[in-house]
Amino acid sequence: MxxxxxxxxxxxxxxxxxxxxxxxxxxxxxxxxxxxxxxxxxxxxxxxxxxxxxxxxxxxxxxxxxxxxxxxxxxxxxxxxxxxxxxxxxxxxxxxxxxxxxxxxxxxxxxxxxxxxxxxxxxxxxxxxxxxxxxxxxxxxxxxxxxxxxxxxxxRKGPQALTAPAPDPVPPFTGPAEVLVPGGPFTMGTSTEPWALDNERPAHRREVAAFHIDTTPVTNAAYQAFIEDGGYDDRRWWTPEGWAHIRQHSITAPLFWRREGGQWLRRRFGVTEVVPPDEPVLHVCWYEADAYARWAGRRLPTEAEWEKAARHDPVHNRSTRYPWGDADPAPEHANLGQRHLRPAPAGSYPAGESPLGVRQLIGDVWEWTASDFLPYPGFTAFPYKEYSEVFFGSEYKVLRGGSFAVDPVACRGTFRNWDYPIRRQIFSGFRTARSADV
The missing domain is CATH 1.20.120.450 (dinb family like domain)
Structure with a gap:
């Protein structure tokens, strides 16, 4: 052949x-x-x-x-x-x-x-x-x-140095809060994407039980409800490591947020502004995302669940390159490439939704998953071990989907990012999931 x-x-x-x-x-x-x-x-x-x-x-x-x-x-x-x-x-x-x-x-x-x-x-x-x-x-x-x-x-402290237009406004999202992803096998990873990196390879079959996943990433308004309900003061929602971390560092809100005059403000590239309620929450660590999910009676999706929600086409029973299909990302699909220096409102980019109706899986915010960063079956380091192999293990959690800061060349349905669960300076958010039988 x-x-x-x-x-x-x-x-x-x-x-x-x-x-x-x-x-x-x-x-x-x-x-x-x-x-x-x-x-x-x-x-x-x-x-x-x-x-x-x-x-x-x-x-x-x-x-x-x-x-x-x-x-x-x-x-x-x-x-x-x-x-x-x-x-x-x-x-x-x-x-x-x-x-x-x-x-x-x-x-x-x-x-x-x-x-x-x-x-x-x-x-x-x-x-x-x-x-x-x-x-x-x-x-x-x-x-x-x-x-x-x-x-x-x-x-960086100091005056604003970068500017960009805001994403287009959209009507408040009124679609379903979650989407059912059917159980069964799907193809995870890739063996054909020419510029895919070693940790995305090889393609392999993965069995995933049926689950529900949020239609959009968790918003600032939803996260504020967690804060106002005392989420940062209630040990029930936190892993022991997470509880120790937020206590040690006096963390009470996402990074760059502060409460003033009865409202939440944030600093964004040198400008202080009111936290927009309809944007995906940004600058939260894995421990915060996990605690919010527990408070909401849900959990973070596994990496395999996230990828199935993003790539599985149940009609044709195949995995696509992106949620919207195999075409390279265009501006109507996702918020990428630093053309907007902020996430777009939840529910944006209907042209970029998955066949099952999940939105904003690519762009806007990196999404924490429940999974440790581990190799796929049959993984081979290429072209050097230091790109992925030295990071495999339980120290790192996987993030998926890219953010507004990511260029399309470095973002795919198979692309894997990873970081320590304490990291908050990255452009990270999340969405939650629950098993279909819960």
Whole structure:
């Protein structure tokens, strides 16, 4: 059996568009503030923006120029500085990092050479080059750092530096609160998506019992009801670890929220505003999501349940690439790509709903699931163990679906994100579920 023919020009165009979109976003995120904000560490949880900028260039050089292109190293002396596993984020400001202008020149020179390589690539020969995987991996890597840099902007103190139009207003959502997902097997993961990363592979059959899942993510208004009912003061709703964590850190509301004058306010990219009741709740950790679900008499969906709700087409009995089908995301499908710097109201994007009627499974907020980050049956690390394999285990919880900060190139129905259950600076929310017999 021969492999399907690759449309070389289509792959080249997709890779060029993906790399260009990522670099445009990187440029915006690193040019909208002055040099002191680029070199400062705005939180010990995050790198200085200038580290991300040079790291993006260094990874591109490593994988595209050196590994795929066989070129000599341009700046071998900086490899160690920008190795994420060598230096924890908290210590990166103390490293002899490239200053902003030098980092920009380096990243630009790498990109110029990478585009020359792209122009001459045939996209076959090795698994790394097949269907342009290495170029797709680098575009995804840069977009993931663009999301990380946007988180840094949210943590940054000071005046507003980024603006974007708000999502289109929609009428209050009056559809069903939950959707029944029928029991039975479905295909989880992928073996055919050309730019899918190793932890999304391979495709495999997964049996899932019938369950109900929220039609939309949990909103700020719903989460406020949990707060007002004393949710943060009632040990019944929390795991022992979660209870200890919120007590130790005096957590009483989502990150960036504060109560003032009888209403909830939030800080969003340098602006203080009233918390919008109809938006999905944002900046909650796994422990908070799990506690809310218990308070509501529900639970978080497992990762398999989430993916079945997002990809299973019961009419044709197959798994689609996205909830709406196999077409790449368009603006009518989901809130992606940092075009809006906030979630859209619950119930938005009816064109993006799943065949079962679940909405906003892609974009808006990363959704915590009940599952630990573990490999699929038959998993093989590629192209390096540090992308996924070293993180497998019960320390990390899986998030699904992407957020408004994620670019479509780094978001699929199979895409898996993971983080510690204490993390709140990320653009995380959730939806709840319940077993069909409950």
């Amino acid at each position: 021969t492999a399907p023919e690759i449309d070389v020009e289509a792959v080249r165009e997709r890779a060029l568009a993906s790399l260009t979109t990522a670099r445009d976003r990187t440029t915006l995120l690193t040019s909208c503030v002055e040099e002191p904000d680029l070199t400062a560490q705005h939180s010990p949880l995050m790198s200085p923006l200038v580290w991300d900028l040079a790291h993006i260039g260094n990874q591109e050089e490593l994988w595209l120029l050196r590994t795929v292109g066989g070129r000599e190293a341009m700046r071998p002396e900086i490899d160690n500085l920008y190795d994420a596993f060598e230096h924890p984020r908290a210590e990166r400001p103390r490293l002899p990092l490239l200053p902003p202008e030098e980092a920009r020149r380096y990243a630009a020179e790498v990109r110029g050479r990478a585009l020359d390589l792209l122009e001459s690539s045939a996209f076959h020969g090795t698994r790394l080059t097949e269907a342009g995987f290495a170029f797709g991996m680098i575009a995804q890597h840069e977009q993931q750092h663009d999301e990380t840099m946007l988180i840094t902007h949210q943590l």
